[in-house]
Amino acid sequence: MLKFILMEHFKILSKLILIFLLVGCNQDDLSFVNLKTINIGEYELQAPGNFKLTEQQGYDSMVGILEGSGISMSYDYGMYTSPEQNVSEEHFTVINEVEEGIRKQMLIAKNPQRDNTSIHISFSENPGTNNPPPLKIWSNSLTKRQQELVIKIFNSITV
Numbered sequence: 001m002l003k004f005i006l007m008e009h010f011k012i013l014s015k016l017i018l019i020f021l022l023v024g025c026n027q028d029d030l031s032f033v034n035l036k037t038i039n040i041g042e043y044e045l046q047a048p049g050n051f052k053l054t055e056q057q058g059y060d061s062m063v064g065i066l067e068g069s070g071i072s073m074s075y076d077y078g079m080y081t082s083p084e085q086n087v088s089e090e091h092f093t094v095i096n097e098v099e100e101g102i103r104k105q106m107l108i109a110k111n112p113q114r115d116n117t118s119i120h121i122s123f124s125e126n127p128g129t130n131n132p133p134p135l136k137i138w139s140n141s142l143t144k145r146q147q148e149l150v151i152k153i154f155n156s157i158t159v
Contacts, residue, residue, distance in 0.1 A: 030069050030145045032152045038066065041077045042132035043121065046156035048149075066137070071146050073139040073153075081134040083120040091115050098124050106154060112142035119154040132159060 034049040041062055051068030061078020083105040087094050092115065093108040103124045109115035118138035123131040135157075139150055 030149045032149060035156075040064075040066075040075055040135060040137075042159060043077070043135050044158050045153055047153050061133070069146070069149060071139060071142065071150060073137050073150065075135065075137045077133060077135045079133045081120065081122075081136045083122070083136075084118070102159060106151075108151065109140070109142075109147070112140065112144065112147040114140070116140045117142060117147050117150055119157070121157060121159075 029048065029050065032046075032048065035046040036049050036051070038045050038047055038051065038053050040053070047066065048068055051066055053064060053066050055062065055064040057063075058076070058078065060080055061076050063074070063076050063078075066073045066075060083103075084107060087107060091110055093110065095104070095106040095108070097104045097106075101124050103122050105120045107116065107118045109117045116138040117140070118136060120134060120136045122134035137154065139146075142150060
């Protein structure tokens with residue numbers, strides 16, 4: 001009888017360990033560590049090492065996707081990339097900054113599953129031959145934890 005009880009406990013414990021391992025292995029790493037530098041045109045950002053940049057065919061700009069940790073972000077790097085206008089503060093937290101001639105508009109979706117979380121970066125002066133074109137990066141269908149990682153990536157962008 002004791003042998004039967006021990007075997008049943010072992011079966012339950014084995015199943016729990018297996019579930020823990022499967023759930024743990026399927027979780028995407030959302031930590032901002034083991035960073036690598038990714039360049040989009042003249043802009044540089046930091047992202048976890050599992051992120052990959054894939055360039056796609058654009059008409060008048062450089063476009064593509066930045067993917068990793070279960071997150072997919074699209075980008076548009078070109079002269080006709082523009083910030084969002086008439087943004088609903090009911091749906092977004094809007095952050096507008098100008099620092100050292102660089103203008104940043106970040107839209108943080110209050111519902112990241114439904115709305116885009118995005119950043120638009122440009123020079124406050126009209127881009128000239130010495131200034132790179134504007135860059136816009138956006139993502140949606142995010143969990144709150146994924147959105148936190150996206151914001152950290154956005155905040156790491158430099159020219």
